[in-house]
Amino acid sequence: MQTENLGDYIRQLREQAEMPLRKLAALLDIDQSTLSKLERGERPVSRQMLPIIAKTFKVDEKELVIKFMSKQVAYQLADEKYAKDILIAAEEEIKYLTKKNSKK
Numbered sequence: 001m002q003t004e005n006l007g008d009y010i011r012q013l014r015e016q017a018e019m020p021l022r023k024l025a026a027l028l029d030i031d032q033s034t035l036s037k038l039e040r041g042e043r044p045v046s047r048q049m050l051p052i053i054a055k056t057f058k059v060d061e062k063e064l065v066i067k068f069m070s071k072q073v074a075y076q077l078a079d080e081k082y083a084k085d086i087l088i089a090a091e092e093e094i095k096y097l098t099k100k101n102s103k104k
Helices: 006-016 023-026 032-039 047-057 061-077 083-102
Strands: none
Touching: 006 023, 006 032, 006 047, 006 061, 023 032, 023 047, 047 061, 061 083
16 A cells, blocks of 8 residues: 555545545535645645544554655655655754753
């Protein structure tokens, strides 16, 4: 599922639940054509949609967030020569920020 488009995954969830496009679109407060484009990968999925999708289809929100964020990071770093080093540095920065924020 890692290489799968998030839109494809959402469509699979919707179809497995036998939910019409219009119903999920209403839950997400978007129109049907926008949802159709999201499912085809022609428009990006919004981070704010993930909790609604997770709750609607009873799937792990963490899994959706990881899929969403990993794609964001991968697209940003795809052409970077030092992508692995950037990821390592980012992990250290996250540790630092998490530690700093927990002290507040």
